[in-house]
Structure formats: C-alpha cells, structure tokens
Amino acid sequence: MLIGSITFAQSKNTKATTEVDGVCEMCKARIEKACLNTKGVKYAKWDVKTHQLSLIFDERKTNLKTVEENILAAGHDVKETKATDEAYAKVHHCCKYRDEDVKNDHTEE
Numbered sequence: 001m002l003i004g005s006i007t008f009a010q011s012k013n014t015k016a017t018t019e020v021d022g023v024c025e026m027c028k029a030r031i032e033k034a035c036l037n038t039k040g041v042k043y044a045k046w047d048v049k050t051h052q053l054s055l056i057f058d059e060r061k062t063n064l065k066t067v068e069e070n071i072l073a074a075g076h077d078v079k080e081t082k083a084t085d086e087a088y089a090k091v092h093h094c095c096k097y098r099d100e101d102v103k104n105d106h107t108e109e
Helices: 025-036 065-073 085-089 101-108
Strands: 013-020 040-045 053-057
Touching: 013 025, 025 053, 025 085, 053 065, 085 101
Parallel strands: none
Antiparallel strands: 013 053, 040 053
C-alpha cells in the first residue's frame, strides 16, 4: 500500500511598494534588474511616470532594505536615501535624474 502525504507550505511572499528616482526606460531596466538580481525577489516593476516600484519577494530570503541597498548600488535614490555619488556617476548621462535639465528633457517626450 502506498501512503502519501501532502505538505502545504505557507506562502512567505511579501508585496511591497516604494519610491525610486529615475527618468526613463533605461532607468526602469536598471532598477528592475537590480531588484531581480536580489536573491528572493520574484517580481519587480517600476513605473516611469509615478516612480513607484512594486515588488514581490520571499521574506525568508530578503527584505525591502536589502532590495533598496541594491537599487542604491545601481545609482538610483530610494524614498529616503540617496545613492552615493560614485554609484550615481555610473548611470548613463540621459539618466541623470538629479539634473533638472535631464528631467525636463524627459517630461517633454
């Protein structure tokens, strides 16, 4: 006789949103890549217009602070923390979201 057991694991997935600065599709790709390269992140979508980042991650493997640290390392400011000057300097010249002229160029598109 075959005896089987089924285990139902509780979902440890957490949804979170946060604000991330950026101006264009290149920023979107960089921000989402930084998130998805974080172990445990299953979903990341950043909205260019609202600057809102939506995440789903396994809270057993990561947390929002760790994801934000990876975004900062990629050169993008998060809600209450600025990326280092060194990290920001590495973003493409059209992605310099701290520069008013660059922001204005992207709002005209």
